[in-house]
Amino acid sequence: MVGKHCILELYGCDQYKLNDEAFVRTSLTAASKIAGAKLLNMITHRFQPQGITGLALLAESHISIHTWPESRYAAIDVFTCGNQTMPEKACNLLAREFGAKSNLLKSFIRDTPHHMEDLTRNP
Amino acid sequence: MVGKHCILELYGCDQYKLNDEAFVRTSLTAASKIAGAKLLNMITHRFQPQGITGLALLAESHISIHTWPESRYAAIDVFTCGNQTMPEKACNLLAREFGAKSNLLKSFIRDTPHHMEDLTRNP
Numbered sequence: 023m024v025g026k027h028c029i030l031e032l033y034g035c036d037q038y039k040l041n042d043e044a045f046v047r048t049s050l051t052a053a054s055k056i057a058g059a060k061l062l063n064m065i066t067h068r069f070q071p072q073g074i075t076g077l078a079l080l081a082e083s084h085i086s087i088h089t090w091p092e093s094r095y096a097a098i099d100v101f102t103c104g105n106q107t108m109p110e111k112a113c114n115l116l117a118r119e120f121g122a123k124s125n126l127l128k129s130f131i132r133d134t135p136h137h138m139e140d141l142t143r144n145p
Numbered sequence: 146m147v148g149k150h151c152i153l154e155l156y157g158c159d160q161y162k163l164n165d166e167a168f169v170r171t172s173l174t175a176a177s178k179i180a181g182a183k184l185l186n187m188i189t190h191r192f193q194p195q196g197i198t199g200l201a202l203l204a205e206s207h208i209s210i211h212t213w214p215e216s217r218y219a220a221i222d223v224f225t226c227g228n229q230t231m232p233e234k235a236c237n238l239l240a241r242e243f244g245a246k247s248n249l250l251k252s253f254i255r256d257t258p259h260h261m262e263d264l265t266r267n268p
Contacts, residue, residue: 070268077200086224095258134218134220135217145193
């Protein structure tokens with residue numbers, strides 16, 4: 023089990039998309055799929071006067087998004103476990119979907135115990 | 146708006162607590178409270194043959210936990226926004242609750258746009 027974690031900041035996004043709860047849900051679903059992950063559950067919340075949070079529970083860990091439409095900004099995490107997932111693809115899709123003018127992506131490997139590399143489990 | 150993100154690895158935890166979905170939910174609730182955050186929603190999932198994922202949606206961002214009881218390991222994120230929250234307190238509580246023999250904590254400030262510092266919003 024290798025845990026790859028991507029920390030993604032999106033700048034200059036489309037304000038309307040950042041404040042559209044249905045669009046956020048659709049984007050999280052698409053991001054899960056393109057990452058090669060299995061989406062098991064999702065919750066979203068719309069803040070007042072604006073802003074959305076979305077949390078996607080994956081068989082392979084999670085994707086989170088927090089949006090600030092007034093700043094055209096979104097803070098995203100894509101954390102996936104296993105050698106078959108591609109979290110960077112999810113990051114690229116989300117940057118494109120929200121129309122980000124620029125982004126900052128930091129990726130790292132989680133410090134999992136060494137003997138976990140061969141572990142598997144089912145949803 | 147300042148976004149503080151804690152990446153926490155817990156090692157040598159209590160296997161039974163790591164596989165107890167109700168205990169995970171109670172711990173996430175307590176962690177939200179001690180961090181000074183408002184818990185708005187939570188989802189958990191129990192894997193087969195073992196392992197739990199829990200995602201807590203906060204007014205101030207999120208807490209996530211993924212457990213591997215067979216490795217006595219948990220991967221945790223505590224991401225909180227605003228100057229009033231204390232994500233490190235949530236990390237300390239979770240390490241204690243799961244009986245971690247050791248842990249690895251990395252904290253960093255998210256790269257939010259500078260003009261966001263004074264933004265506030267309501268659940």
